[in-house]
Structure formats: C-alpha cells, structure tokens
Amino acid sequence: MKKFIWSLLILSLLAACASGVKLNDVPVEDKSGAKINNSQNKDADKASKSANSSSSAGAGTSSASNAANNGNVGTATASNLPDAKQPTAAAPVNAPTAADAGMAGPANAAKVIYFDYDSYIVKPEFQAVIEVHAQFLKSSQRARVSLEGHTDERGSREYNLALGQKRADAVRQSLTLLGVSAAQIESVSFGEEKPAVAGSDEAAYAKNRRAEFFYK
Amino acid sequence: MSRSASFLFTLVCFIFAGTNLAHAEFKVEISGVGITQIPIAVSEFRGQEASPQKISGIITADLERSGQFKSSPTGVLLDENSHPDFHTIKQNNIDAVLTGSITKLADGRFDIRYRLWDAVKTQDLGGQSFIAMAGDLRLVSHRIADQIYEKLTGDKGIFSTRITYVTKQNNRHMLWVADADGENAQAALTSPEPIISPCWAPNGNELAYVSFESRKPVVYVHDVGSGKRRVLANFKGSNSAPAWAPDGKTLAIALSRDGGTQIFILDAKGGEPRQITQSPSIDTEPVFSPDGSSIYFVSDRGGSPQIYRIPVSGGAAQRVTFSGSYNVSPALSLDGRWLSFVSRGANGYRVQLMDLSNDKVTSLTESSQDEKPSFAPNSKLIMYATKVSSREVLMTTTLDGKIGTRLAGQSANIREPHWGPFLKP
Numbered sequence: 001m002k003k004f005i006w007s008l009l010i011l012s013l014l015a016a017c018a019s020g021v022k023l024n025d026v027p028v029e030d031k032s033g034a035k036i037n038n039s040q041n042k043d044a045d046k047a048s049k050s051a052n053s054s055s056s057a058g059a060g061t062s063s064a065s066n067a068a069n070n071g072n073v074g075t076a077t078a079s080n081l082p083d084a085k086q087p088t089a090a091a092p093v094n095a096p097t098a099a100d101a102g103m104a105g106p107a108n109a110a111k112v113i114y115f116d117y118d119s120y121i122v123k124p125e126f127q128a129v130i131e132v133h134a135q136f137l138k139s140s141q142r143a144r145v146s147l148e149g150h151t152d153e154r155g156s157r158e159y160n161l162a163l164g165q166k167r168a169d170a171v172r173q174s175l176t177l178l179g180v181s182a183a184q185i186e187s188v189s190f191g192e193e194k195p196a197v198a199g200s201d202e203a204a205y206a207k208n209r210r211a212e213f214f215y216k
Numbered sequence: 217m218s219r220s221a222s223f224l225f226t227l228v229c230f231i232f233a234g235t236n237l238a239h240a241e242f243k244v245e246i247s248g249v250g251i252t253q254i255p256i257a258v259s260e261f262r263g264q265e266a267s268p269q270k271i272s273g274i275i276t277a278d279l280e281r282s283g284q285f286k287s288s289p290t291g292v293l294l295d296e297n298s299h300p301d302f303h304t305i306k307q308n309n310i311d312a313v314l315t316g317s318i319t320k321l322a323d324g325r326f327d328i329r330y331r332l333w334d335a336v337k338t339q340d341l342g343g344q345s346f347i348a349m350a351g352d353l354r355l356v357s358h359r360i361a362d363q364i365y366e367k368l369t370g371d372k373g374i375f376s377t378r379i380t381y382v383t384k385q386n387n388r389h390m391l392w393v394a395d396a397d398g399e400n401a402q403a404a405l406t407s408p409e410p411i412i413s414p415c416w417a418p419n420g421n422e423l424a425y426v427s428f429e430s431r432k433p434v435v436y437v438h439d440v441g442s443g444k445r446r447v448l449a450n451f452k453g454s455n456s457a458p459a460w461a462p463d464g465k466t467l468a469i470a471l472s473r474d475g476g477t478q479i480f481i482l483d484a485k486g487g488e489p490r491q492i493t494q495s496p497s498i499d500t501e502p503v504f505s506p507d508g509s510s511i512y513f514v515s516d517r518g519g520s521p522q523i524y525r526i527p528v529s530g531g532a533a534q535r536v537t538f539s540g541s542y543n544v545s546p547a548l549s550l551d552g553r554w555l556s557f558v559s560r561g562a563n564g565y566r567v568q569l570m571d572l573s574n575d576k577v578t579s580l581t582e583s584s585q586d587e588k589p590s591f592a593p594n595s596k597l598i599m600y601a602t603k604v605s606s607r608e609v610l611m612t613t614t615l616d617g618k619i620g621t622r623l624a625g626q627s628a629n630i631r632e633p634h635w636g637p638f639l640k641p
Contacts, residue, residue, distance in 0.1 A: 090443030092390070095407030095429035146431070155565065156544035156558060156587065157412050157632070158457045159514055159521055161426075161433060162470065162477035162498040165454050169475050187472070188432040189454045193410035200606075214431070 103215040105145065106136035111213040112196075113171060114206065117152075120166035122174050130171065133213055134178035141184070146214040147171045149189040150196070152205035157191055164189030167211045253286040254368055257310045257335070259294040262317035267326060269353035271318055271360070277397060278361035278375040281612060282597065283619030285368075290315075296331040302338045310335045312368055316343070316360075318353075325349050328356050332364055341367055354400055374592040378636040379599065380404075380414045380423055381610060385628035391425060393440055396592070396635070398610065398623035404440060416636040417460050417484075424448060424458035424467060435469060437484070448486060459503045459511075460484075468492070468502035468511050479513055481528070492526060493533065503546050504528075512536065512546040512555065523557055537570070539577060545588055549595035554615065556580075556589040556598055567600050569615060580617035590635045599623075601631045 105111065109132040113122060122130065137143055149164030149171075168187035176182055197207040256279065261271045279285035288308070294300055294315035305313060316330035331343035344363065346356045355376060362373030377396045382389060389411045394401035405411060407429050414425035423438045433454045438445035449455040453472035460467050465484055470477050479502045480489035493499040497517035504511055505525075512525050515533070520541040526533040537543040542560035549556075555570040559577075564584025570577045585603040592599070592612075599612045604622070608629035613620045623630075 090404075090439075090441055092403035093405045093438070093443050093445060095405060095409065095427060097408050148431075155542065155560065156501065156514070156521075158470070158501045159498070159544045161412075161454060161456050162472075162500040165472045165477050166498065169472070172475075186432075186452055187475075189472070190410070190428060190433075191412075193412065193428060 103143070105143070105213055105215040106132050109133060109136070109213075113167075113211045115167055115209045115211070117205070117209065118163075120163070120170045122170050127174075130174045131178060134175050134180050137175065137180045137184050138178075141181070144184055144186070144216050146216055147175075147185060147187040148212045148214055149187065149191075150194060150208055150210050150212070151192050152208045153192045153195065153200065154205070155192075157193070161189045161191035161193075164191045164211075167209075171211045253284055254312065255286045255288065255308075255310050256312040256314060256364075256368070257290045257300075257305060257308070258287050258314045259290040259292070259298075259316070261328070261330070262293055262295040263320075264318050266320065267318045267353065268350045269357065271316065271328060271353065271357050272314070274354060274357035274397075275314065275361045275364070278358060278373075279364065281397065281621045282365060282373075282375075283614035284365070284596075296329040296343050300333055300335070302333075302335055305335045312341075312364075314364060321347070326353060328353070328360075330360050332367060354395060358395065358397075371596060372594045372638065374594050374597065374635075374638070376639055377593060378416075378420070378639075380416060380634050380636065381601075381630055382411050382414060382632040383626050383628035383630050384410075384608075390628075391423070391438075392626075393423075398626075401626070404438060404443070405445075412632055413457055414632060415459060415634045418462055418464040418637055420637045420639060424460065426456045426458070446486075448484075449482060449489070451489075457500050457502060461504050462506060462508045468504060468513075470500040470502065479511065479526075492528070492530075501545055503548055505548060506550050506552045512548060514544050514546065523555070537577075543568075547589045547591055547598075549591045550593055551595040554591070554595065556591065558586050558589065558600075567598065567613070569598070569617075578617065580613050580615075581611075581620070583611075588632055588634075590633055592635050593638045599633045599635050601633055 110129045113126045113129060133145070137145060147168040149166065149168030151160040151164045165187065168189055172185050172187040175185060195208045196210060197204045258272050258276050264271050276287045279287055290313065295317040296315055298315050300313045300315065313333040313335050314330060316328065319327045321327055325347055328346045328348065329343060332341040333339065334341050348356045358376035361375040365371070365373035375396055378393055379396055380391065380393050382391055387408055389407045389409065390403050391405040391411050391414055392401045393404055404423065407427060409428040412426045414423050416423060421440055423440060424435060425438065426433045426435055433456045434447060435449040435455045435458050436445050437448045448458065448467065449469055449471065451471055451473040454477065455469065455471055457470040458467050466481050467484060469480050469482050469489065471480050471489060476496065477498050477500050478491060478495070479493040479499050480491050482489045492511060493513070495515065495517050497515055499513055499515045501514040502511045508528065510525050510527050512523055514521050515524050518535065522535055522543050523537040523546045524533040525536050536555065537557065540559050540561055543557050545558045547556045553572055555572055557568050558565050559568045565586050566583065567580045567586045567589045568577050569580055580598065583602045587601045589598045589600040597612050597614060599610060601608060602611055608631045610623040610630050610633050611620055612623065
C-alpha cells in the first residue's frame with residue numbers, strides 16, 4: 001500500500017512537471033500569435049460544420065443505429081458540436097498600455113495620503129498635504145486631478161474597490177471644502193489591485209491603504 | 217453498504233496524466249462521513265491509445281469531479297458492441313458500466329462511440345456516435361460525461377460548459393475562457409493593468425468585466441467569439457461589479473458617479489443608468505435573483521458589510537445575512553435554492569452556503585482566503601478562488617462541502633472565476 005501511495009505521489013509530481021506547457025503556448029501579444037489563434041478558430045468552425053453535416057451519415061453507421069435501437073437515448077446521430085452559437089474564443093484583445101506618468105502637480109508636495117484599517121477618515125496629519133494641493137488646483141484652474149483610492153489585499157476585490165472609492169471621495173471632499181472646483185477632480189478606486197508594496201503583513205497593508213494624487 | 221460506496225475519513229488523490237501536450241491533471245479530495253456515490257466502471261475506449269485524447273480519462277475525471285461518482289476500471293477492454301460480464305461486475309458492487317471506442321476516419325476526423333449499461337438491471341442505457349476533429353475530442357468527451365451524468369442522476373451535466381477567470385503573472389493580466397475542467401483555456405484579453413469581475417452573459421457568448429487599462433475601473437462587454445468589445449460604463453468615478461439580468465437585456469452595476477458606490481441598472485446596449493439603491497453607505501456586488509425580480513448585494517449600511525436584497529422595481533432593502541461581521545460576494549444558484557457568499561470568521565475568509573428555504577448557513581471549506589463563489593448552471597457545484605501555499609488557485613466544491621477539486625492548470629496566479637451557462641444544444 002505504501003509503495004502504491006509513493007508511486008502515486010511520484011506520478012503526481014511527474015504530472016505536475018508536465019503541466020503548464022500548453023498555456024504558455026497560447027500566443028498572446030504578437031500579431032503572428034493572433035493569426036494562429038484565428039486559424040484555430042476557423043478550424044473549430046470547420047469542425048463543427050463538418051460534424052453537423054455528417055449527422056445523417058453518422059446515423060447510418062450500424063453501431064450508432066444499434067445504440068438508438070437498444071438504448072433509451074433518443075437519437076444516435078452525431079451530436080451537435082459547437083456551432084456559430086457557441087464560438088471558441090477569438091484571438092485575445094490587447095488592451096492599450098495605460099496613460100503615462102501624468103502632469104506635474106504642486107512642486108515638492110507629497111502625493112500619497114495613508115489611512116487606518118477599515119477607515120476612510122483623512123487624518124489631521126495629512127491636512128497640510130491636502131492644503132498644498134488645494135492651493136495648486138485653485139491657482140491652476142486648468143489642472144485636473146484624479147484621486148486614486150487603494151486598499152490592502154484582504155477581503156473581496158469589489159468591496160475593496162468601494163472602500164478605496166470612499167478614501168478617494170474623502171480626499172475629494174477635503175479639497176472641495178477648501179474651495180477647489182468639483183469639475184477639476186475625479187475620484188476613482190483601484191481597490192486592492194495596485195498595491196504600493198508587496199507583502200501580506202501589517203507593514204505592507206499600512207502602506208497600501210492610501211489615496212494618491214494623479215495630475216493629468 | 218449495499219450498492220453505494222461509502223468512505224470514512226478518507227483522502228483520495230486521483231491523478232491522471234493525459235497524452236500529448238493536452239495534459240490533464242486534477243485532484244479530487246474527499247473528506248467527511250457517509251458520502252454516497254454511484255459506482256461506475258469505465259472501460260478504456262478501444263483505439264484511444266492512438267488518439268490525441270484519452271477519452272475515458274477525461275470522462276472519468278469529469279464524473280469524479282462532480283462528487284457523485286466513484287469510478288473504477290473495467291479491467292477488460294469493452295467497446296460499444298461488447299456485452300459486459302455482469303456476473304463479475306455485480307460482485308464488485310458496480311452500478312453502471314461505460315464502454316466505447318474511437319476510430320480515426322480516412323478524412324482525419326474521429327468517430328467516437330459509447331454505450332452505457334445499467335449493471336443492476338443488466339440493461340442497455342443507450343449510447344451515441346460522434347464525428348469530430350481532433351480539436352473537439354475534449355468537447356465530445358465532456359458531452360458524453362454530461363449524458364452519463366444526466367442518465368444516472370437525473371440532473372443536467374455541466375462538463376461541457378465553460379468558465380472564465382483572470383490570471384496575473386508579473387505585470388501581465390489576462391482574461392481567459394476555458395472548459396469547466398480548466399483545460400482548453402483561450403485568452404480573451406491581455407492587459408498591463410488589472411482585470412476583475414468577469415461574468416458571463418446568459419447567452420454564453422459575451423463577458424462583462426472591469427478593466428483598469430485607462431487608469432480607472434471601466435466596464436466592458438466582450439464578445440468571446442469575435443473578440444470585439446465595447447465600453448458599457450465609463451461614467452465619472454468608478455464603474456464596477458457588472459452582473460447580467462437573467463434575460464440578458466440589462467446589467468446591474470456599481471457606480472460612484474455621484475460619490476459613494478451605489479447600484480444601478482443599465483441597458484446591455486448602454487445608455488443612461490437607473491439608480492436602484494440610495495444610501496450614504498457602500499452598496500456593491502449586485503447579483504440578480506434567478507427570476508430577475510430582485511437584486512442581492514453587499515452593503516455596509518448596518519456598520520459592517522452584509523448581504524441585502526432589494527426588489528428591482530424599487531422598495532426597501534432587506535438584510536439577508538446576520539451572522540458575522542463581514543459577508544460579501546453573493547452568488548445565487550439558478551434553481552433559486554441557494555445563496556453562496558464569503559464570510560470572514562476566526563479562521564479567515566471561507567465560502568458559505570445559505571439554504572434560502574430556511575436561512576440555514578453552512579461553511580463549505582477549510583481554507584482561509586476564499587473569494588468569489590460561483591455556481592455551476594445545474595446548481596450542484598460551486599467554483600471559487602482561494603490560496604494554496606500563497607498561490608492563487610481555483611477550486612470546486614460540492615454543496616455539502618465534502619468533495620473538493622482543484623482546477624487544472626495555469627502556472628500563473630488564477631482568480632476571479634465565473635461559471636458560464638449551459639451550452640445550447
């Protein structure tokens with residue numbers, strides 16, 4: 001029995017080693033890859049068409065009709081393989097690279113505000129930072145700022161997105177209270193998706209619970 | 217122990233390596249007492265050693281993953297014309313026998329045939345013949361598994377359905393469409409920025425998801441077949457948490473356009489959203505009830521995130537979860553019987569199941585970082601994301617929590633699963 005378990009384990013290791021190959025083969029970012037995928041797609045379409053067109057032929061084969069006669073299953077015809085209604089995935093779309101570094105904000109000003117756990121209250125120690133940005137926005141009416149809220153990695157991604165939004169909204173409110181026009185501000189959230197620091201401890205979490213100023 | 221297999225605190229690892237690069241690897245973990253499974257003997261399909269896919273292996277893996285079958289080899293090779301030796305089979309407490317063959321045709325396609333036997337009544341339960349190209353052999357195998365599952369359990373099988381998920385490797389985020397067993401994955405979108413919350417349209421052709429590619433969360437609808445996509449929601453602020461109505465004509469969505477995250481309903485073609493919730497709190501993660509009449513969602517209006525229900529036509533929200541201080545990510549089974557969600561407790565974040573007929577809640581896993589449960593369209597399995605040794609993986613579990621499997625796979629971190637609808641016949 002022990003031997004059997006060991007051989008199973010070894011088998012599983014071997015299987016694990018063998019895995020992961022296929023997916024790396026999926027062409028992703030180059031044009032030629034897209035072409036390959038397209039042709040695969042066409043093949044699949046062809047396959048389904050030929051499978052459908054062969055339905056009647058398939059029904060004629062002896063064992064197939066045998067199955068129908070003997071069995072409780074309705075038909076013995078060749079089954080419907082995926083047709084146009086159930087397409088295989090097309091070539092992957094490449095999303096554009098996100099916007100560049102953005103415009104300069106107020107010189108020498110901090111651009112990150114940190115929050116306590118499960119909190120979206122702007123702590124008094126960051127009031128000075130907010131005032132610098134408020135001054136800048138009021139004196140540069142054409143400046144546009146995106147307030148980007150972030151959370152740590154714990155919990156639901158979507159709920160964290162909403163928590164990060166609360167943080168961004170809190171900073172926005174601080175700015176508008178200081179007289180900044182709402183039209184200059186957009187508050188958005190990245191939730192837990194863009195941590196400033198990797199890691200799963202409180203030190204990392206504290207650096208990730210934040211809102212950032214991004215001038216565009 | 218009659219005609220069913222029963223296990224006491226057993227842990228069974230079942231691994232099979234397929235041929236070629238189209239490997240298949242999965243692991244079934246059985247825990248708990250008194251599991252009832254249908255014992256089925258599966259013959260190797262005659263001729264499959266010369267085919268690109270090990271048909272009987274794929275079928276066996278499907279059936280085992282469902283948690284409702286205990287498979288064993290027949291010992292002898294039986295094809296669809298064979299008459300099994302029921303005397304021996306009955307002695308081994310086998311309820312059903314699967315036989316079949318695969319033959320390469322002159323034009324390069326394959327002829328796959330199977331026959332299922334009721335070993336108790338020694339009765340032929342029928343079979344079918346499929347003609348398919350090599351690239352469709354996995355699909356044929358899943359279709360056969362679906363038919364066996366339906367004949368022996370009375371419920372529709374989900375093995376030929378598809379799933380979507382997101383992977384992250386270094387700074388590359390990819391959206392995938394794969395078979396329900398995690399195999400045959402094809403990339404739909406690749407992006408340098410995060411992608412979250414993909415979900416299938418009821419027609420099985422489109423995905424809605426949140427992409428951060430324009431430096432804020434924007435909701436897209438993506439046609440899987442053509443690769444064409446369109447912006448569904450890009451309002452001021454954050455746009456997130458899309459969920460299709462059962463008729464596919466509208467989506468529920470979370471928007472922060474007026475400050476704070478609230479739930480709206482939007483036409484699938486776009487246009488002006490209609491606000492459903494009006495609260496100073498967070499309202500997000502909407503999901504439609506199967507009849508389309510109400511929306512379940514997460515709100516912290518009571519001080520901690522809990523699941524609530526609100527009529528689509530408007531009206532007051534009713535609280536649904538009461539136990540614990542963090543209940544998020546609701547999912548509803550299509551049969552309307554079950555609500556699954558993630559709850560934070562002393563042991564971390566775990567997938568929960570609420571019986572909506574009596575509000576009884578059970579915990580389904582023993583992991584600590586579960587996310588995003590999603591029901592199979594036959595309401596018999598749940599797929600969810602979790603972490604194993606700090607790696608992000610996808611798991612399935614039966615609704616009693618007794619049989620869990622880890623999906624085959626990806627070498628990257630894998631997350632955000634959503635189980636697609638039944639394929640149209």
